[in-house]
Amino acid sequence: MDSKDHKFMQRALELAELGRGSVSPNPMVGCVIVHDNRIIGEGYHKKHGEAHAEVNAIDSVIDPSLLSQSTAYVTLEPCAHHGKTPPCADLLIEKGIQKVVIASQDPFDKVNGMGIQKLKDAGIETVIGLLDDVANELNIRFMTYHQKNRPYVILKWAQTKDGFIARENFDSKWISNEKSRQLVHKWRTEEDAILVGKNTAIHDNPSLTARDWKGKNPVRILLDSNLEVGPNANLFDDSAKTIIFNTSLEKTEGSNHWIMVDELTPDKILNELYSLNIQSVIVEGGAQTLNSFIKDNCWDEARVFIGPETFGDGISAPTVDGKPVNEETHVGDILKTYRN
Numbered sequence: 001m002d003s004k005d006h007k008f009m010q011r012a013l014e015l016a017e018l019g020r021g022s023v024s025p026n027p028m029v030g031c032v033i034v035h036d037n038r039i040i041g042e043g044y045h046k047k048h049g050e051a052h053a054e055v056n057a058i059d060s061v062i063d064p065s066l067l068s069q070s071t072a073y074v075t076l077e078p079c080a081h082h083g084k085t086p087p088c089a090d091l092l093i094e095k096g097i098q099k100v101v102i103a104s105q106d107p108f109d110k111v112n113g114m115g116i117q118k119l120k121d122a123g124i125e126t127v128i129g130l131l132d133d134v135a136n137e138l139n140i141r142f143m144t145y146h147q148k149n150r151p152y153v154i155l156k157w158a159q160t161k162d163g164f165i166a167r168e169n170f171d172s173k174w175i176s177n178e179k180s181r182q183l184v185h186k187w188r189t190e191e192d193a194i195l196v197g198k199n200t201a202i203h204d205n206p207s208l209t210a211r212d213w214k215g216k217n218p219v220r221i222l223l224d225s226n227l228e229v230g231p232n233a234n235l236f237d238d239s240a241k242t243i244i245f246n247t248s249l250e251k252t253e254g255s256n257h258w259i260m261v262d263e264l265t266p267d268k269i270l271n272e273l274y275s276l277n278i279q280s281v282i283v284e285g286g287a288q289t290l291n292s293f294i295k296d297n298c299w300d301e302a303r304v305f306i307g308p309e310t311f312g313d314g315i316s317a318p319t320v321d322g323k324p325v326n327e328e329t330h331v332g333d334i335l336k337t338y339r340n
Contacts, residue, residue: 001101001127001130004037004150004172005073005101006131008032008039008071008073008101008283009032009034009073009075009101009103009130010131010134011032011039011042011073011172012030012031012042012053012074012075012103013028013030013042013103013131013134013135013138013268014030015023015031015053016028016029016030016045016053016075016076017030017042017138017139018044018046018137019044019045019072020028020049020190020321021176021189021190021215021216022046022047022216023046023047023048024067024141024142024177025142025145025192025194025279026032026047026048026157027032027045027076027139027142027279028138028139028142028251029042029044029045029054029074029075029076030042030044030053030054030074030075030226031044031053031054031056031072031073031075032057032069032072032073033057033058033061033070033073033097034070034071034072034073034169035066035071040061040063040066041057041058041059041060041068042057042060042081043055043056043059043060045150048236050209050260052079052088052202053074053075053088053089054074054091054092055057056073057072058091058095059239061115061161061239062313064095064295065154067097067205068094068096068097068307069098069115070098070099071091071097071098071099071100071101072092072097072100072101072160073101073130074100074101074126075102075103075104076101076102076103076104076105076107076139077102077104077106077111077112077115077137078091078092078100078102078115078119078139078306078325079106079110079111080109080111080114080115080117081114081117082120082149087115087181087213088115089114089115089118089119090118090225091118092119092124093118093122093124093336096185096209097124098124098125098127098187100119100124100126101130102116102124102126102127102128102129102130103130103131103132103134104128104132104152107142107143107146108142108146109244109251110339112202116128118163124136140152140300141191141192141257141280142279143175143277144279145274145279145280149271149274150270150271150273150274151192151246151273151274151280152279152280152297152300152301153280153281153283153293153295153300153301154187154189154191154280154281154282154283154300154301154302154303155283155290155293155299155301155302155303155318155320156174156184156282156283156284156302156303156304157287157290157304157305157317157318158180158304158305158306158307159173159175159286159304159306159307159317160306160309160310160311160317161177161306161307161308161310162310162311162312162317163216163317164311164313164314165285165286165287165314165315165316165317165318166286166287166314167315168313168314168315169203170202170203170286170315171201171203174310175257176305176307176330176333177307177330177332177333178334179330179333180305180330180331180333181212182212182213183330183335184292185210185211185212185213186209186283187303187307188209188210188215188247189210189213189214189215189216189217189218190215190221190284191218191280191281192278192279192280193218193219193220193221193243193247193273193278193280193281193282194219194220194282194284195221195222195223195269195282195283195284196221196235196284196286196289196301197207197223197224197286197288197289198222198223198224198225198228198229199286199289200284200285200286200289201229201233201235201286202225202228202229204285205233205234205236206234206284207234207235207239208220208234208235208240208284209239209240213295215311216280217239217240218239218240219240219243219278220235220240220241220242221242221243221245222242222243222244222245222310223267223269223289224245224247225246225264226246226247226248227244227246227248227258229244229251237269237307238254238255239329240258241254241256241257242254242257243258243276244256244257244258244259245259245264245265245269245272246258246261246264247260248258248260249264257337259272264298265292265296266287266292266296266298267296267298271300278314280289286308286315287315287316289315294318294319299320299340300340301337301338301339301340302320302322302338302340303335303336303337303338304317304320304333304335304336304337304338305330305333305335306334306336307332307333307334320338322338322339322340323338323339323340324336324338325337325338
């Protein structure tokens with residue numbers, strides 16, 4: 001593969017990224033169609049339930065007669081099964097595409113190599129693995145969900161300069177600044193769910209919606225073993241779907257769903273979320289909930305804001321034994337990101 005191939009796949013990956021926050025539980029996919037080293041068509045998967053990247057790319061080609069002498073660059077293996085849309089592998093075969101370059105193989109059991117095999121059986125030259133590290137990172141939520149049978153878990157908290165997540169009375173407003181909080185709202189639009197424990201729900205009364213950013217609200221998850229959170233809490237306001245995991249009640253009321261589990265351990269909760277087709281979750285607090293996910297090693301990424309304020313004493317912030325991957329400043333707040 002030469003530099004031109006890398007350039008075309010890079011463009012396909014840029015297109016795929018445009019679907020972030022809109023395609024789950026599907027992966028983000030981009031497709032570029034090239035004839036004589038010139039892009040003649042491109043597309044991406046825009047929204048769950050709508051046309052896939054390959055369909056949109058082929059539909060954008062002005063002269064379809066060129067397809068039989070063209071190469072398709074796709075960021076993820078074309079699907080081989082009938083879901084909400086027909087198989088994209090079949091479409092590429094039908095259009096007579098000469099060559100298909102694929103970044104990464106799809107781990108979903110209804111695809112997982114079958115799309116690649118279909119293309120090869122049809123006599124299409126098929127290349128796999130170009131920029132697969134970038135493609136796998138792009139779809140790390142989708143990959144984690146299908147490879148580990150659980151959602152991708154992001155831990156998030158804000159702590160003071162001297163290492164506290166809240167005061168002794170649980171007050172934590174506002175350790176991080178307005179710009180940081182807006183960024184958190186953006187993150188909420190990009191993930192399937194957001195989770196807190198009952199102490200956070202009682203003391204902070206959060207809404208857990210994406211009020212300060214355009215996009216969808218995540219599903220709100222509350223861990224409340226003994227149903228101690230009062231009925232007037234913001235989490236029950238019908239502005240988004242809320243799932244309340246507890247040990248005694250199973251019912252649905254409006255957009256609130258009480259689900260009974262025998263114990264609220266991270267492993268059990270992630271199993272439940274997996275069965276609900278939730279591919280990613282932000283664990284927002286409090287300290288007890290965050291520490292339980294850290295202790296049980298049920299996390300993939302941690303995003304930690306460090307504000308300039310000091311408390312002197314209070315509730316200690318969690319600590320993670322992860323690999324630091326990024327550090328940036330947000331108007332005085334420091335944001336550190338770790339990977340497990």
